[in-house]
Amino acid sequence: MRHNLQDTISLLTGTPAVLNALLRDLPEIWTFRNEGENTWSAFDVVGHLIHAERTDWMPRVKTVLQFGETRPFASFDRLGHVREVQGKSLGQLLDEFARLRAGNLAELRALNLRPEHLELRGQHPSLGGVTLSELLATWAAHDLTHLHQISRVMAYQYRETVGPWSRYLGVMQCDGHSSSN
Amino acid sequence: MRHNLQDTISLLTGTPAVLNALLRDLPEIWTFRNEGENTWSAFDVVGHLIHAERTDWMPRVKTVLQFGETRPFASFDRLGHVREVQGKSLGQLLDEFARLRAGNLAELRALNLRPEHLELRGQHPSLGGVTLSELLATWAAHDLTHLHQISRVMAYQYRETVGPWSRYLGVMQCDGHSSSN
Numbered sequence: 001m002r003h004n005l006q007d008t009i010s011l012l013t014g015t016p017a018v019l020n021a022l023l024r025d026l027p028e029i030w031t032f033r034n035e036g037e038n039t040w041s042a043f044d045v046v047g048h049l050i051h052a053e054r055t056d057w058m059p060r061v062k063t064v065l066q067f068g069e070t071r072p073f074a075s076f077d078r079l080g081h082v083r084e085v086q087g088k089s090l091g092q093l094l095d096e097f098a099r100l101r102a103g104n105l106a107e108l109r110a111l112n113l114r115p116e117h118l119e120l121r122g123q124h125p126s127l128g129g130v131t132l133s134e135l136l137a138t139w140a141a142h143d144l145t146h147l148h149q150i151s152r153v154m155a156y157q158y159r160e161t162v163g164p165w166s167r168y169l170g171v172m173q174c175d176g177h178s179s180s181n
Numbered sequence: 182m183r184h185n186l187q188d189t190i191s192l193l194t195g196t197p198a199v200l201n202a203l204l205r206d207l208p209e210i211w212t213f214r215n216e217g218e219n220t221w222s223a224f225d226v227v228g229h230l231i232h233a234e235r236t237d238w239m240p241r242v243k244t245v246l247q248f249g250e251t252r253p254f255a256s257f258d259r260l261g262h263v264r265e266v267q268g269k270s271l272g273q274l275l276d277e278f279a280r281l282r283a284g285n286l287a288e289l290r291a292l293n294l295r296p297e298h299l300e301l302r303g304q305h306p307s308l309g310g311v312t313l314s315e316l317l318a319t320w321a322a323h324d325l326t327h328l329h330q331i332s333r334v335m336a337y338q339y340r341e342t343v344g345p346w347s348r349y350l351g352v353m354q355c356d357g358h359s360s361s362n
């Protein structure tokens with residue numbers, strides 16, 4: 001299926017408002033609890049999304065445009081959010097994410113990418129050759145994977161509270177699927 | 182863990198705005214596509230949530246309060262949304278869901294339920310004895326299971342577009358987990 005960049009940008013544009021509606025001012029049971037040791041709360045996930053806005057997506061787009069496959073992307077630090085969230089409130093993180101996302105999308109739009117640009121190739125440090133199209137699609141799908149994760153982490157807090165309904169609720173059977181949930 | 186009804190109400194209150202931010206005015210690739218035959222699009226899920234607002238949650242709360250375990254809940258029609266969505270736009274469905282949810286939460290608040298009410302018991306047609314606490318917690322967790330589903334259905338549309346990143350995106354490995362996704 002051909003990648004329509006406007007579909008990707010539309011989704012990316014909406015995510016700050018989605019997280020805001022989902023998380024801001026909610027009781028802490030929904031936002032600060034995780035699924036057990038070494039797992040993330042919704043708060044942590046927002047920190048991770050901020051870190052990716054700073055160090056992953058647009059920096060990699062620029063690497064593809066400037067260096068093609070000759071310079072691999074910098075590795076992404078999956079624990080980079082620890083620094084991001086320190087001493088911050090959830091409200092501050094949501095504001096920061098919205099600000100960074102808006103700035104990055106303004107930069108992306110200013111590049112005026114055309115279909116032929118989407119075929120440009122870069123070098124991922126572990127995946128190998130990838131296209132700009134795949135990178136941009138992944139930016140959007142990454143929002144969705146973390147929305148999927150946040151809804152699961154939130155549901156986990158009610159795993160006992162729902163009693164026997166647990167078996168009818170698919171989210172209660174989901175245990176995540178990979179390193180990036 | 183004790184069920185704090187305010188936690189449940191806070192989550193239920195936010196869901197219409199979450200779905201609105203996530204879906205309204207998005208390109209149809211995100212809202213009208215499903216995961217294959219006999220699966221639901223985001224549009225269908227909103228129809229299902231509307232149907233549950235009309236026929237499931239508050240009607241069952243009232244059944245518990247009026248009849249306790251002596252009258253089983255009416256069965257929920259998982260295909261009831263087909264009627265709900267016919268001839269409607271996604272915007273109309275989102276408005277309808279927000280209106281129904283606000284009305285149901287006003288009714289719930291007006292009941293002034295106290296902790297002792299939460300222990301009252303009702304009869305589920307297939308699960309057997311359940312408490313009012315479990316029913317109300319499930320109302321909230323049901324929002325989350327469908328947010329989890331919607332994010333998965335949306336991500337599915339990019340399963341090829343993301344190329345090799347697919348393996349790093351947990352949502353792409355999720356195939357749903359039960360009859361209520």
